[in-house]
Amino acid sequence: MSTIASLYAEATGWIFEHALQPLLYALELMDWAEDAYAWLDFALFGLFGIAVAWAVCRPLEAWRPVESVSQHGAVRTDMLYTFLNRLGVLPLLAFVFLASVQAAWEGWLTEAGLLPPTLEELAPLLRDHPVLAFAAYVVVLDFGEYWRHRAQHAFRWWWALHAIHHAQRQMTFWTDDRNHVLDDIIAAVWFGGIALLIGVPPGQFPAVVLILRLAESLSHANVRLDYGRLGERLLVSPRFHRLHHAPLSAGAHGRNYAVLLPIWDWIFGTGDFRRGVFPPTGAPEEPEALASGGWLRQQAIGLRRMVGAIGGR
Template sequence: MLDTISRGYDAFTSILFQNGVQPLLYAFGMMEWEEDAFAWMDFIVFGVLQVLVVYAICRPLEAWRPVERWDDRRVVWTDVTYTLLARLGVLPLIAFVLLAGVQAQFDGWLTDMGWVPPTLETLIPGLDARPLLAFALYILIIDFGEYWRHRLQHTLPWWWALHSIHHAQEKMTFWTDDRNHIIDDMIAALWVGGLALLIGVPPGQFPLIVLIMRVAESLSHANVRLSFGAVGERLVVSPRFHRFHHGILSAGEEGRNFAVLFPVWDMIFRTGDFRRDVFPRTGDPEAPASLVHGGWWRQQLDGTRRLVAAIRGARAG
């Protein structure tokens, strides 16, 4: 099934390139850019696919049973800008491709030294014959890494200076998932892409893993009064579960509910709150007005200033 999905996507991008992009390159005498153009077209197509899938799932839910209603949605449109810039760039895929080249050279050097780096399939005998199980384990391991990346965003002062942009939103919607400082996005892309390469995720499966996690994260940020129940909320992160994380009493180091996809990590490390009747107001009371109401560029500048201040403060201390 996974191979069928991958082949179908590859066939679609090939047809699009051959019938749309390639003729334009030829007409403008830019065929030397053919290989690079195909790679970037693939990134953009995948980003558009992410946005369409997320919108089709999350927008009807927000219209059906919103937690809050607002007349002024200007700050929500700022989050839309974040989403389009982030997903049409598809940073995790770019990081995966760039790191793959580095890893190939590194693996070659290790092989010359007489050592072959292990992958998940080599560590678990028979896993290569069970692709769906391997795929599920890839997601589980990457989600574990995402849990700890998220906790570090809240505990390291310099990282919180960046991540606080995400938590400053008082009108949270499914668009808020991508409300991040660009440096924070770059770190996340390298983190996820590097971990995926480390455990041997096949290149054809990585985009599908990214899509699944993106949809789950967008849904968890949705402005919808939705809980998965006492059992379900311990299996998969719900909008209620993650909204508590964005609540005004859960910002900074006192954060709860860090899990991205599977709440089991919050259960194991005792950072979960499973009160299903709690839908708190979102935002960070300590965030400056620019991070709450400012546009994309203003928030990026102020986030950078806060990062520099946090680093200087750490050195002075």
């Protein structure tokens, strides 16, 4: 992992030195060089994540699609969501904010003579078994994502934002990033906060993100695929998550909330493990623009509906 990280850092440095830095110099914007390098780092990682998701999911969608793609405009909107989410400034802002929080948190604990209560502090065995520690980080973060997902459906103001994701009737692996910007901000702070709390090492954090995002992209793929009677209880499949996107699962009546491990739905009674079922997707009770409108219109409607929900309308 350290070798991969080193190669990635070298590639990022080379691109910055030979492409971005000369442009900043020509535009007399060198004061922004540090911020530009951080953005480039996130953007390249985002591009890598998109490429991995495409390489895994696109052949599957071509192999056994659940349905033919008839609403190409809706898919293009989802693609815009994906590129804005993974190449934009949101990850950078979340990183800067959470890094500041982490520094303050650790400083306060140090002054109090305490060690940060990381996962390795609670389970010292993990210190000598990095692979086991990595798996533990993934499991804990996935558990946190399960409860965040349930909260998105449980609170009316949060559902007003999350409904943008569920309104898609032409679901593909691009649908994973179809979210309101405010929803993305909450998700970034939630996920990053848990990662900091349990002490995920900075070198392993990108790999954790990559695994969970690939799992989410695959679960949204337009492919007729399940993992069998046993596998369906071990990993979230496209069939398992498609049931979550069925109209009957909208709002507070949702099922199959898990991102990676269906065991959470199994334990807490929210799982639907029917096999061979690939229903249509969408949220017909929501405004049509959330399904067929453009990015900006969907963002505006989501914000207006959230304000209305908070105000009791």
